[in-house]
Amino acid sequence: MNSFESTYKENYLRLYSLVRKVINDENVAYDILQDVFVRYYEKLENGYEFRNTHNWLTRVTLNESFDYLKQKKVYVQLDEVNALAADDGPDETHRRGRMIRQAASKLKPQELKLILLYSEGYSYKEIAEMAEIKFTSVGKSLSRAICKIKEILKKNDNEMY
Numbered sequence: 001m002n003s004f005e006s007t008y009k010e011n012y013l014r015l016y017s018l019v020r021k022v023i024n025d026e027n028v029a030y031d032i033l034q035d036v037f038v039r040y041y042e043k044l045e046n047g048y049e050f051r052n053t054h055n056w057l058t059r060v061t062l063n064e065s066f067d068y069l070k071q072k073k074v075y076v077q078l079d080e081v082n083a084l085a086a087d088d089g090p091d092e093t094h095r096r097g098r099m100i101r102q103a104a105s106k107l108k109p110q111e112l113k114l115i116l117l118y119s120e121g122y123s124y125k126e127i128a129e130m131a132e133i134k135f136t137s138v139g140k141s142l143s144r145a146i147c148k149i150k151e152i153l154k155k156n157d158n159e160m161y
Helices: 003-022 026-045 053-071 091-104 109-119 124-131 135-155
Strands: none
Touching: 003 026, 003 053, 003 109, 026 053, 053 109, 053 124, 091 135, 109 124, 109 135, 124 135
């Protein structure tokens, strides 16, 4: 199996899941991933050497997803941020997840990107690379995004905070 095929098989499902956390349209998600893997293939063909293929694919996938939202002037709807709550818990978990997703939908794309990457378990170093920000800024930027979510929840008179 060649490098492209193995990378595709290792990353496709994870990247698809990531796109779907930003965009609630299956067809658009498939299109974005196709574009990402075409770009990856073209770079391989042109001899580009990736320092960290996984991080590059994640960064490009998130950037393409948010670019699509900007281009179409579509903003994240409250049920489109699936990363912030599990869908398989009791009613209380669903309710809390829905409130958090609603609050997260009011974040700027870069803030949401940080939260999504953090929720996926990436290290600060990986987040810095994928979000294209300084490593020293990750903690503070992530903290600010989380505080914004808390403020929104408080503003909505939510008993969670």
